[in-house]
Amino acid sequence: MAGRNKITDATAALFTDSVDRIPETFIRTDEVQAAGAVVGEDETFELPVVDMASLLDPKLSASETAKLGSACREWGFFQLTNHGVDEEAMQQIKDSVVEFFRSPLEAKNAVAVRGDAGIQGFGHQFSPASSDKLDWAECLLLFTQPVQDRNMDLWPATSPPTFRHALERYSVEIGDLTRRLLGFMAADLGVSPAALLGAFFVGDGAAKGQSVSMHHYPACGRRHRDKVVGIPPHTDTLGLTLLLQADDTPGLQVRRAGRWFPVRPLPGALVVNVGDVMEVLSNGAYGSALHRVVPHAERGRTTVAMFHDAYVDGVVAPLPELLRGGEATARYRAVGKVEYDAGSAETLAAGGRFLDSLKTM
Numbered sequence: 001m002a003g004r005n006k007i008t009d010a011t012a013a014l015f016t017d018s019v020d021r022i023p024e025t026f027i028r029t030d031e032v033q034a035a036g037a038v039v040g041e042d043e044t045f046e047l048p049v050v051d052m053a054s055l056l057d058p059k060l061s062a063s064e065t066a067k068l069g070s071a072c073r074e075w076g077f078f079q080l081t082n083h084g085v086d087e088e089a090m091q092q093i094k095d096s097v098v099e100f101f102r103s104p105l106e107a108k109n110a111v112a113v114r115g116d117a118g119i120q121g122f123g124h125q126f127s128p129a130s131s132d133k134l135d136w137a138e139c140l141l142l143f144t145q146p147v148q149d150r151n152m153d154l155w156p157a158t159s160p161p162t163f164r165h166a167l168e169r170y171s172v173e174i175g176d177l178t179r180r181l182l183g184f185m186a187a188d189l190g191v192s193p194a195a196l197l198g199a200f201f202v203g204d205g206a207a208k209g210q211s212v213s214m215h216h217y218p219a220c221g222r223r224h225r226d227k228v229v230g231i232p233p234h235t236d237t238l239g240l241t242l243l244l245q246a247d248d249t250p251g252l253q254v255r256r257a258g259r260w261f262p263v264r265p266l267p268g269a270l271v272v273n274v275g276d277v278m279e280v281l282s283n284g285a286y287g288s289a290l291h292r293v294v295p296h297a298e299r300g301r302t303t304v305a306m307f308h309d310a311y312v313d314g315v316v317a318p319l320p321e322l323l324r325g326g327e328a329t330a331r332y333r334a335v336g337k338v339e340y341d342a343g344s345a346e347t348l349a350a351g352g353r354f355l356d357s358l359k360t361m
């Protein structure tokens, strides 16, 4: 199984002070080199930008929905502007998460990953069982919805005192935004909003599953820039991801046509990406894109990635509406949600992608 390692005193010291030599476990020069070319600073390109205000404007909605659709089909990634998330809620979660990561290790380890709490808690992200390498990053992972799945023992209570309230509020805001966004994705896919929304939310409006990974990528110094990895290349295994970047420090890169495209954070925007389950639901119309994080030499970077899970009647499968009549055949075999989660965890540990085993063509 993929494990999550605790952050040790030695690692915390490494993340705080610039040092000449870093331990072997963080040195991954081969991986960095093998990962391929990054699109240069001087090259002009623009990750798709989708504007929620335009989606909601009756005059502009049709063309903006087409833009949203093409972003999900061509990139699996876009920046979302004018998303309508309450500004105070955004500021509170940013401040709380930044403050959490600034706390002393002892305070952070009060909510550390531990044997009886599964994947939740503070530590490194996932490390494949086969690897002794560690990411240049620390991560607090928590389940946020349904509310009864919360493990409050792992929600920081005092470091900082604003944390719990900020996360609760942000969880509701992102749930609402996801719901709005899915309505437009349904229109683009040509399915009823109820069908797509029903995969993500239960009747009373609660999310079937919402979780959050809060990340901090410490500055790695010029010397170590080409050796360390923030998060290795992966796709997100759930339905949809909404990413908040606490500031404009770059680091996220998206794979397209054999190269890495750096995301240049737009002020106030959220980054949205299609996960593996959404690729399956859309019967392959939308693509879940490979992405990774590269630490910055001089600046630390803090992000909040919120994930929404999705399934229909306990099964991960293409939406039935997309297969009805016509020529469409299922490009993915249906798999029980329990089997999907177990399979994802197992292939993640082996460094593979469970989604590939579901493809029928």
Ligand SMILES: O=C(O)CCC(=O)C(=O)O
Binding pocket: 213, 215, 231, 236, 243, 251, 252, 291, 293, 303, 304, 305
């Ligand atoms: O921090 C980021 O920019 C991306 C995080 C991410 O890819 C993830 O949590 O799956």
Ligand SMILES: [Fe+2]
Binding pocket: 234, 235, 236, 291
């Ligand atoms: Fe991701």
